[in-house]
Amino acid sequence: MLKVENISKTFYKGSINEKIALNNLSLTLGEGEFVTVIGGNGAGKSTLLNCISGVYEIDAGRIFLDGTDISYSPEHKRSKYISRVFQDPLMGTAFDMTIEENLAIAYAKGKPKGLRPGISKADIALFREKLALLELGLEDRVKEKVGRLSGGERQALTLLMATIVKPKLLLLDEHTAALDPVIAKRVLQLTDKIVEEEKICTIMITHNMKAALDHGTRTIMMHEGKIIMDLDGKDKEGVTVEWLIEQFNRKSGTELDNDRMLLG
Amino acid sequence: MPLLMSLATTLQGSLELGIIYAIMALGVFISYRTLNIPDLTVDGSFTLGAAVSAVLASISQPFTGLALAFISGCIAGTFTAMLTTKLKIQPLLSGILMMLALYSINLKVMGNKPNIPLLNKPLIFDFLQGINSGKYAKLVFLVVILAIVLALLFFFLKTKLGFVLRATGDNEKMVRALGVSTDVMIIIGLAISNGLVALSGAMIAQYQSFADVSMGIGMVVIGLASVIIGEVIFGVKTLMRRLIAVALGAILYRLVITIALWLGMPPTDLKLVSAVIVTVALSMTAIKEKVLSFKLRCANSGRYKGERM
Numbered sequence: 001m002l003k004v005e006n007i008s009k010t011f012y013k014g015s016i017n018e019k020i021a022l023n024n025l026s027l028t029l030g031e032g033e034f035v036t037v038i039g040g041n042g043a044g045k046s047t048l049l050n051c052i053s054g055v056y057e058i059d060a061g062r063i064f065l066d067g068t069d070i071s072y073s074p075e076h077k078r079s080k081y082i083s084r085v086f087q088d089p090l091m092g093t094a095f096d097m098t099i100e101e102n103l104a105i106a107y108a109k110g111k112p113k114g115l116r117p118g119i120s121k122a123d124i125a126l127f128r129e130k131l132a133l134l135e136l137g138l139e140d141r142v143k144e145k146v147g148r149l150s151g152g153e154r155q156a157l158t159l160l161m162a163t164i165v166k167p168k169l170l171l172l173d174e175h176t177a178a179l180d181p182v183i184a185k186r187v188l189q190l191t192d193k194i195v196e197e198e199k200i201c202t203i204m205i206t207h208n209m210k211a212a213l214d215h216g217t218r219t220i221m222m223h224e225g226k227i228i229m230d231l232d233g234k235d236k237e238g239v240t241v242e243w244l245i246e247q248f249n250r251k252s253g254t255e256l257d258n259d260r261m262l263l264g
Numbered sequence: 265m266p267l268l269m270s271l272a273t274t275l276q277g278s279l280e281l282g283i284i285y286a287i288m289a290l291g292v293f294i295s296y297r298t299l300n301i302p303d304l305t306v307d308g309s310f311t312l313g314a315a316v317s318a319v320l321a322s323i324s325q326p327f328t329g330l331a332l333a334f335i336s337g338c339i340a341g342t343f344t345a346m347l348t349t350k351l352k353i354q355p356l357l358s359g360i361l362m363m364l365a366l367y368s369i370n371l372k373v374m375g376n377k378p379n380i381p382l383l384n385k386p387l388i389f390d391f392l393q394g395i396n397s398g399k400y401a402k403l404v405f406l407v408v409i410l411a412i413v414l415a416l417l418f419f420f421l422k423t424k425l426g427f428v429l430r431a432t433g434d435n436e437k438m439v440r441a442l443g444v445s446t447d448v449m450i451i452i453g454l455a456i457s458n459g460l461v462a463l464s465g466a467m468i469a470q471y472q473s474f475a476d477v478s479m480g481i482g483m484v485v486i487g488l489a490s491v492i493i494g495e496v497i498f499g500v501k502t503l504m505r506r507l508i509a510v511a512l513g514a515i516l517y518r519l520v521i522t523i524a525l526w527l528g529m530p531p532t533d534l535k536l537v538s539a540v541i542v543t544v545a546l547s548m549t550a551i552k553e554k555v556l557s558f559k560l561r562c563a564n565s566g567r568y569k570g571e572r573m
């Protein structure tokens with residue numbers, strides 16, 4: 001489904017702040033595969049997602065989605081097939097618009113934006129039905145402005161918006177990191193449910209090693225812009241956080257710098 | 265009671281002016297609130313509308329003048345949006361550049377004359393004398409036009425396109441993540457915004473029977489004042505309420521200015537007063553915070569019983 005071939009990205013090239021974020025990285029994802037990504041600060045996890053979604057232009061390499069070369073297509077065009085949920089709950093919704101209006105924009109993804117009414121009666125019924133699946137009671141608050149929702153509610157809504165039209169690829173960038181643990185768990189469960197039911201090809205960055213092992217069908221570890229470990233299917237079974245940390249220290253030659261990854 | 269009678273007439277006149285300025289304020293609302301861009305093109309596009317409408321009224325085409333004024337405003341807005349989106353010039357600077365460019369363009373439209381008088385020319389208000397000689401005919405006609413503009417704008421902002429336009433001002437990143445080019449949305453938004461501003465300028469020119477190359481100066485400030493005053497006084501709860509609030513804000517602003525002038529304020533102070541009103545309105549949040557923090561500090565230091573280091 002997704003094929004990333006030898007991509008590189010360097011920030012501030014030629015200056016003293018030069019930073020190699022992605023170093024000749026390749027990654028292939030099959031249909032319905034759910035990959036969790038872990039790695040220390042500055043490992044290039046977010047840069048990888050931003051290059052795939054077109055926020056950053058890559059310096060070298062190629063990106064293919066479903067056989068199409070999307071290496072240089074603009075962000076908004078890729079967004080028709082790639083959905084994203086960001087870490088900041090404020091980034092995924094329009095705060096001054098109602099829940100149903102936000103969903104309507106997401107539901108119209110990839111379709112022409114004409115002068116037809118923004119929401120039809122049938123749409124509202126569908127939105128309520130989908131919102132009920134979140135089990136947050138949002139289905140009774142469709143006319144409320146999103147700005148009034150809590151971070152967790154907004155993130156759950158963003159997840160629904162990202163998948164209401166099935167994307168070819170779903171990118172989750174630490175989408176539960178800003179939430180309190182209870183809500184974070186709920187949002188992760190929802191993520192599992194939606195991804196499994198819809199069989200969406202997904203890449204999820206997480207700072208939580210346990211979550212990385214518990215979720216998804218495959219786990220990759222990044223360090224200095226490269227993938228240093230790739231645990232697929234059976235390899236993943238029985239792996240513990242301790243083992244993962246040991247592997248990381250051995251393969252990267254450094255100590256894990258990220259306390260957040262060890263806790264929780 | 266001749267004094268009161270004169271005040272009533274003056275107030276009716278300012279009400280009529282206020283209704284026309286309300287269309288301009290709705291244009292400013294689209295750029296400033298919906299797109300979150302303070303667009304200074306307004307000063308130029310208002311005059312552009314007036315100039316186009318005056319030129320066409322001089323050749324006996326007052327209604328075509330309004331239509332062409334709207335279109336020319338849309339074009340001006342498109343250019344500003346191009347500077348911002350394609351050439352990555354800051355929105356404020358793009359507006360200033362267009363405003364400057366439009367000054368020359370407006371003079372060209374007006375045949376290199378600083379003003380065009382429209383006395384004894386056919387105007388959009390002429391047909392009213394034919395059907396009804398009542399003194400409120402003009403007022404009713406203007407209210408109808410404002411109602412139509414309000415309704416069209418409301419329904420537009422409730423369409424699929426309108427939704428995305430509103431979301432662009434709220435959260436550009438989200439709109440791009442949902443597969444829409446924010447550049448296109450900003451172009452459409454600024455075009456409609458300046459189209460409405462130009463339409464308002466076109467009607468003002470015909471209302472006061474002349475167009476002047478400097479009539480747009482400070483218009484963006486008046487527009488902002490109308491938007492803010494309207495929102496503060498009449499509320500922002502729903503979209504419809506918000507649009508009506510903006511229109512009422514423009515009318516209220518005009519009435520307040522008229523009364524101030526009637527009470528003896530020199531007309532040359534007008535722009536200063538407008539600037540002060542907008543400054544106060546924009547600094548409201550900051551002032552409120554300062555006052556609140558000051559109160560909390562006073563209350564807190566009063567309670568402090570511990571030892572001072």
